[in-house]
Amino acid sequence: MDSGIYVEIAYRGACYAVNTLRNGLHYSDDAERLVLNLEMERFRLLIWGENSGLTPAGGGQPSLPGRLLSISDVLSRYLDGISSLLQDADVLRDRYGLAETDAQPTSSARVKALLQRMQRTIPSSGFDSGGGKVRLDRAIGELDLGKTKAPSPSSASRLFRWAVRDLAKFNGLVVDLAGRITKLSQLLTESQQLKAQEDNERVNIMLVDGAADQSTLDFLMAAVKTAPPASSTRFRVESKAISSDLAWASPDVPYTSSLQPTCSLSQFILLEAHTDMKRFVTMKREADPKAVYLFERKDFDRNISHADKAKLMARIQRLVLLLSKPKTPAFRTPAAEGCISDPSRSCWWMVFRLPVLPSPVVTAPQLSSPEPVSLLSLLQPKARFRPPLEERYALASRLCTTLIELYSSSWLHKGIRSDNVLFAVQPTPPTPAQTSTILQSMVLCGFDYSRQETEQSTIDRSRSSGDVSTALYRHPCYQGEAAEGYKIQYDIYSLGLVLVEIALWMPLSSFLEGKPVGGAQKSGTSSARDSVKLSPDMTVFHEPHAAALKKRVMNRVESEFRFRVGQFYYEATKFCLEFADRKVPINKDAYSFVAHPSLAFYNAVVIPLSRLVKAHSEPDTTQS
Numbered sequence: 001m002d003s004g005i006y007v008e009i010a011y012r013g014a015c016y017a018v019n020t021l022r023n024g025l026h027y028s029d030d031a032e033r034l035v036l037n038l039e040m041e042r043f044r045l046l047i048w049g050e051n052s053g054l055t056p057a058g059g060g061q062p063s064l065p066g067r068l069l070s071i072s073d074v075l076s077r078y079l080d081g082i083s084s085l086l087q088d089a090d091v092l093r094d095r096y097g098l099a100e101t102d103a104q105p106t107s108s109a110r111v112k113a114l115l116q117r118m119q120r121t122i123p124s125s126g127f128d129s130g131g132g133k134v135r136l137d138r139a140i141g142e143l144d145l146g147k148t149k150a151p152s153p154s155s156a157s158r159l160f161r162w163a164v165r166d167l168a169k170f171n172g173l174v175v176d177l178a179g180r181i182t183k184l185s186q187l188l189t190e191s192q193q194l195k196a197q198e199d200n201e202r203v204n205i206m207l208v209d210g211a212a213d214q215s216t217l218d219f220l221m222a223a224v225k226t227a228p229p230a231s232s233t234r235f236r237v238e239s240k241a242i243s244s245d246l247a248w249a250s251p252d253v254p255y256t257s258s259l260q261p262t263c264s265l266s267q268f269i270l271l272e273a274h275t276d277m278k279r280f281v282t283m284k285r286e287a288d289p290k291a292v293y294l295f296e297r298k299d300f301d302r303n304i305s306h307a308d309k310a311k312l313m314a315r316i317q318r319l320v321l322l323l324s325k326p327k328t329p330a331f332r333t334p335a336a337e338g339c340i341s342d343p344s345r346s347c348w349w350m351v352f353r354l355p356v357l358p359s360p361v362v363t364a365p366q367l368s369s370p371e372p373v374s375l376l377s378l379l380q381p382k383a384r385f386r387p388p389l390e391e392r393y394a395l396a397s398r399l400c401t402t403l404i405e406l407y408s409s410s411w412l413h414k415g416i417r418s419d420n421v422l423f424a425v426q427p428t429p430p431t432p433a434q435t436s437t438i439l440q441s442m443v444l445c446g447f448d449y450s451r452q453e454t455e456q457s458t459i460d461r462s463r464s465s466g467d468v469s470t471a472l473y474r475h476p477c478y479q480g481e482a483a484e485g486y487k488i489q490y491d492i493y494s495l496g497l498v499l500v501e502i503a504l505w506m507p508l509s510s511f512l513e514g515k516p517v518g519g520a521q522k523s524g525t526s527s528a529r530d531s532v533k534l535s536p537d538m539t540v541f542h543e544p545h546a547a548a549l550k551k552r553v554m555n556r557v558e559s560e561f562r563f564r565v566g567q568f569y570y571e572a573t574k575f576c577l578e579f580a581d582r583k584v585p586i587n588k589d590a591y592s593f594v595a596h597p598s599l600a601f602y603n604a605v606v607i608p609l610s611r612l613v614k615a616h617s618e619p620d621t622t623q624s
Helices: 003-023 029-052 072-087 089-094 109-121 167-186 190-209 214-223 232-243 272-276 306-324 375-379 389-407 432-440 488-504 508-513 543-565 567-581 597-617
Strands: 098-100 162-164 279-282 292-299 335-342 347-354
Touching: 003 029, 003 072, 029 109, 029 167, 029 190, 029 214, 072 089, 072 167, 089 098, 109 190, 109 214, 167 190, 190 232, 190 597, 214 232, 232 306, 232 389, 306 335, 306 347, 375 488, 389 432, 389 488, 389 543, 389 567, 389 597, 488 508, 488 543, 488 567, 488 597, 508 543, 543 567, 567 597
Parallel strands: none
Antiparallel strands: 098 162, 279 292, 292 347, 335 347
């Protein structure tokens, strides 16, 4: 018999064992979170089967690649181990806290709702990478999402009914199963592992998005409590809990219900001109001599109502919690140290600790300028900073992976522009050889207008700012005093403009120097928008100007990007620039689901750019 057949049989046996255990479980509400974890491991096993070739997307014939065929005996042994583990009654009873029961299997409406949401949204958001569209509906369709009809006495589940008696021991079973599936995943080829990670990421995005009420969010908080603090799922669930003002447990960042600054202005070395600055870097008077801190100013109206000021204070408190808690490596933001109230200047100062590039000389960093190094400053011709294309790909990818962590946690940035993309402080002036090191130190800042996605009212002045350099990055529909209803699509539009800057390595303001959009006007056909003129010295920038700028940028993207940066980068940038103008589907009934925009962003932007980086980082083996 072909060795691949043995693996297929072993895989089906493992899936059957997991399904049989899950569908025959009777448990109390206390064990519900562990059952969700068990379901997530079942998702991982099915994702492994699809990416290994045993259940290929599109319903093709099972086919293991040569790399896996060569270790088919190892795969079969691991899969048989899962089957044996879940079918050994003595082990389940003595080691993992289960007991035989005649009670009907439990159906959790909460778990069912989460699984239904993931099942129905992931297939419709598949990403075609050239090797076939990602579809999990067929595999996930095998999951029992909670039957209303009791299983028949002749069914297999009737023969294997277990009651959860010991939560700690049952958690050990889930951990054991997770470890075995992880070992299987590590045996996949590099490309298969990458694809499986992307599929699991989609599951995590939809899992967190499914927490639409406090009860479900509390449930997810309990489910991820045992995960590592820097795990993606735990980070997103906790971040969403912060946005919902729910208490969450972390030994490093205790949750508080009021704004409690952890630092004061007197602790830092301040320039006389700092009161007029929007942002500056400095050091503490008495502390680590190598630590550098970033101050970002958050202004508020002197005549603001007490209620609105309280809302702003609560928002800043949540931001400090979000940016100071343990985070994933993909979430590239500086660590928040606290927030300082400065009522005499009608502002708060958010304080962050900036990374510092290592120096060959063991010495404290010398701050040659109070201004941090930003992407905007590196884009200026006088900077003479010209990174190669592959390093620009990597920079764009880092920025996008940071934002997917933010968006999938139900947070909006509201200030994406090249001036808010910062880099580590350099102890000495940078050299051309340091371009890669500098770009790798990227952190996203500018959170002074950030807020939770669920916060409907706008109580800041971001949309009506008179600063043209800031208004350039806002979507045409979010310009001026009349703008309302900020949404994630506007954030993604701003990101698209930054991707244009990175691709061309020139500041967005350069587009103000071009010819009027559309060329010369024809007699009798001019309109107010056609007559809009853009110039570097303009002092007013509203919706018509933003629309004209967008048209000018899109013309450049369409005419040059395929040639300059390739098809993947072109499509990712175009998606960002056009996403806000797409029609949003509407739920027609209670059984219809619309995927969160962050999933579309992940599929269309994050994945292509990360693959682009990987393709250009692999060594060239064609030359010796």
